[in-house]
Amino acid sequence: MDKLFALFMTAFLINNIILTKFLGMCPFLGVSRQRSSAIGMGLAVIFVILGASIFTYVLYYSVLVPLELEYMDLITFILVIAAFVQFVELVLKKYSPALYKALGIYLPLITTNCVVLYVTLENITNKFDFLEMIVYSIAVPAGFALMLFIFSTIRERLDIATTPKPFRGNALALVLAAIMALAFSGLAGLV
Numbered sequence: 001m002d003k004l005f006a007l008f009m010t011a012f013l014i015n016n017i018i019l020t021k022f023l024g025m026c027p028f029l030g031v032s033r034q035r036s037s038a039i040g041m042g043l044a045v046i047f048v049i050l051g052a053s054i055f056t057y058v059l060y061y062s063v064l065v066p067l068e069l070e071y072m073d074l075i076t077f078i079l080v081i082a083a084f085v086q087f088v089e090l091v092l093k094k095y096s097p098a099l100y101k102a103l104g105i106y107l108p109l110i111t112t113n114c115v116v117l118y119v120t121l122e123n124i125t126n127k128f129d130f131l132e133m134i135v136y137s138i139a140v141p142a143g144f145a146l147m148l149f150i151f152s153t154i155r156e157r158l159d160i161a162t163t164p165k166p167f168r169g170n171a172l173a174l175v176l177a178a179i180m181a182l183a184f185s186g187l188a189g190l191v
Helices: 002-014 017-021 025-030 035-064 070-095 097-106 114-125 130-160 170-185
Strands: none
Touching (some): 017 114, 025 097, 035 114, 070 114, 114 130, 130 170
C-alpha cells in the first residue's frame, strides 16, 4: 500500500507531468483562461488517460505480447487514444454543449496530447502490474488537472490586473508556469 501511495504522490505532485516534463503545454496554455473549461478539460483528460491506459495495457499483454508484435505498440496505442477522444467528444457534444463549446479545438487535440501517449507507454516501459498501472494512470492526469486548475485561477486574477504590455498573454503565462515549476520542485525528496 505504501508503494502505491508513493507512486501516486510522485506522479501527482513531485514529478508532475506539466512542471517536470513540460508535456501537455498546448492545452495547459490554451484552456487555462477560465476555471470551468480547465475543470472540464482536466476531467476529460483523466477519463481518456484512464480508459486508454486500461485498454492499451490489456491489449499489449493479451494480444501484442503473445503474438510477438510488441513493436506495434505505438500505432496501436495511438488508435486506441483516438477512439477514446472521439467517444469523449461525442458524449460532451450531446450532454454538455456549453463545455464542448468552451473546450473548442482543444478537445480533439487530446488525441495528439503527448501526455496521453506518454502515460500509456510508461505503463508498459515501467512494467507496472495492473494495480500500479491504474494508480499511475489516475495520478498523472489528476496532477495535470490540478495544475490546470491552479493555473486557471491565477490567470483569471491576472486578466483583471494591470500588466505591462510585453507580459500580457502567453509571455506572462510561461513565466508563471516557470515559477510554479520552481515552487513544486521543492517537494522533491518528500516521498
